[in-house]
Amino acid sequence: MKVLTVGGAMIDTIAIIENSAIERMSLLNAGTSFLLLEDGRKTEAIDISMHCGGGAVNTAISFARLGFDCAALIKIGDDRRGEQIMASLAEEGISAQWAIRDERAPTGSSVLVSSHDRNAGVFTFRGANTLLEPEDIDERAFAVDLVYIANLSNEAARCFPLLVETARAAQARVAVNPGTRQLHAHGRAFRDALPEIGILSLNRHEAEDVLALLDHDIPDDHEPLPFPHDLHPPALAQRGFKAHGRTVAVRAFFRALVGEGVDSVVVTDGMDGAFAASQGRMIYCPAVETEVQGTAGAGDAFGSTFAGYTALGAEPDFALRAAAHNAASVLGFIDTS
Template sequence: MTDNQRPDPMRPDPMRQDTVPQRAVTVGSATVDIITVIADRDIERVTMTNVTASFLLLEEGRKIEAESITIHPGGGAVNTAVCLARLGYAVAPVVKLGTDLNAAKILETFDAEGLSGDLVRQSESLDTGITVMISSHDRNASIFTFRGANTLISREDVPEDAFHGAQLVHVSGLSNTSADQHGHIVGAARRAGAFVSANPGIRQLTSRREAFFAALADIDLISINRVEAEALMPGLAARLPDKAAPHIPHDAPDLMRRGLDGSGFDMSLEGFCAAVGSMGPSYVAVTDGTRGAYLWARDALFFCPPLQVAVAGTAGAGDAFAATLAAALVRDDGPERALAAAAANAASVVRHIDTQTGLLTRADLDGFVAEAGEALHVRRLL
C-alpha cells in the first residue's frame, strides 16, 4: 500500500442513538507505547535542585529486572480521539502510519473505540511511530521516541473537506514535515466552521515559532504547559499589550505569583495569556503539573488546583486535559466547569500506567467531578 487513505473501520451506528453525535477531527501522532516499570530499588535517581530536574541512571551493560513491560496504543491524535469518543463525539483522527504490525495494533484501537478510519494515511517509507517509556520512582516516565511516519503528514493528506461538518478540530503536537502543515490544518478547520483547539509540542514552538504565531488567528483554544509557555516568551515580548501590571491576590497560586521566566524574559502569567490572546485565541490554558492549571478566557483568569490521586504514570495527562477542555468549551459549559472537567479527566488518566485506560465517559466524568467537590473548586483570579 502506498501513501493513501485506509478504508473506514467498523464504528458506532448513529441510527441507534437518540441523536447523531457531533463530529470531531483530531490531528497529530499515533504511536505504539512500550511501557517499562522498574522498582525504585533497581534504578538510581539523581535530582538537581538548582535546575529542578531529575534523572534516572541506567548502568551500562547491566540487565535490569522490570516489574512489568506492557504495550499500548498512544500518540497525541489517538489519545485525544479516544478521549473525545468517550465524551460522545464521532471522531476521525488524521494520522500517518506505516504498513507494519504496529500499524495494525493502532487500528485495533480504532475498531475498539469506534473511531473513523476515513483520514488514516499509511506510508511505505517509514514505520509506525514507537515510544519506549521507563517509569520509576514518582512515575514521571522518561520517554524514548521514534516518530517514524508521524513526521510525514503532507498537505495532500489533509484536504480542505477533511473538516467538513466537524464541530471540533483538535491539533496536537506535530514534527518535521507534519509541522509544516500546521497553518494549513488550522486554517482549513476554521474555514469549515469548527472550534479549533491546539496543543503544540515544544519542538514545534521553538523551531517554527513565527509560523505558529501566524496561525494563532485561526485557533480558538491553545493549551500548553509552563515549559512550553516559557519557550514562546522571546517571540511574545514585542507583542505584550501595553497595560498596567495586574493586581495579584495575596493568596494567589504559585505560578501567578512567580510569573513566567524564559530565555532572559520575565512576564506575568496574565500578561502572557493576554499577549497570546491578542493574536486570536479566545482561550489560553497553561498547566503547571502538580501545581494546578490556569485558563484565560476573554480577559478573565481562572485557576483549578491539582486533584490528589495515586499516580501510576503521567503520560497522556496533557492530551486528556486539552481535549476535555475543548469539548467542554464547545458544549458551552463555561470556563469554571470546563477547567474542572479537564483537570478531573487528566487526574483519572494518571491513575493508570498508559495514556488511555483512565479516559472517562461523559457520565463518569460528571460523577468524578461531583465526587471531588471542593478539591476541584475553580477560582476566578482576575
C-alpha cells in the first residue's frame, strides 16, 4: 500500500537532564507542571543529541518500518539541517520526490529538555514548515492509497482544505492528526473537512479542541462504558471531554464525530490508554507498560500505525493494539526511533 505523509520536518536537539539538576513544579489543580532552569547558570546534561523529527518525517519513518511504500511532502530549508533530513529519508527507504527546498527560511528545529518523567519541554522554531503553499501541492504526489496529514504549522495550515480535496480527488483515503495551534487558528476549515476525513487521530487535549468546534446539541450519553471486571476504568471514561464549560461523555463525543462523517476516530490519553470508534464499534486499549526514555514521536507512531492497519482493513482491536505497542517501542528510546 502506498502512503503519502504531509506536515512538519524538524531537527530535534534533545537534552537529557538529571532529576537533581533541574527542578520541577507541578500545579495539581491546573494539571500542569514546569521545569525550572536557574537563570545565568550552566546545567550539566547527561547527554545532548540530534535527531530527525516532525510529524511528516516521524510518520513516514513509522509507515516505512511497518512495510508501507511511503513518500513525504515536506518543506525544508537549503541548509545542513535539510540535508540531514534528506539523508534520514533515504536511509529509511522513504521517497523524497516531494520534499521541497525553500531558501526563504531555514529547516525547522526544536530543542527538547527532558527530565523527571521524560515528558520533555519543547522549544520550537518552525522555519520552512510554515511556507507550504498551494503551488507546492502536486496532484501526482497524491496518487496513493492513504494520505496522512500531520500537524501543519502556521500559514501552512491554510493549505489543509486543499490537501484534503486533492487527496479525495485522487481517491486516496485521508488520515488526519491536527495540532492544537491548527485547530485554534483554522478550526472552521477543519470542521468543514470532517466528512472527507477517513481516519482522525487525536490526543485528549486535541480532542477537547475539536469538541469546542462541534455543535452544542450533542446528545448526552452517560451510560457507563463496559470494561472487564479486572480493568479499572480510565479517568477519561469517568470525566468525559471538557471544552468551554461543557462536558461531553466519551461515547457521545465519538458518536458526534462519526455523525459528521468520519469513519474511524482514535483518542490517546498518555498512560491512561486510548479509545477508538471504528466499524460501528467503540474499543478501549490500555497503554503498554514500558520504561520511558523519551516521549518524542510516540503520538506519531500511534497515529500512523492505527491509520495504516485501519486502511488495510484490519479489525479495530488489532489496529489499536498494534498502535499501542508501536508507541511503547518509541517511548523506550530518547528520540523517535
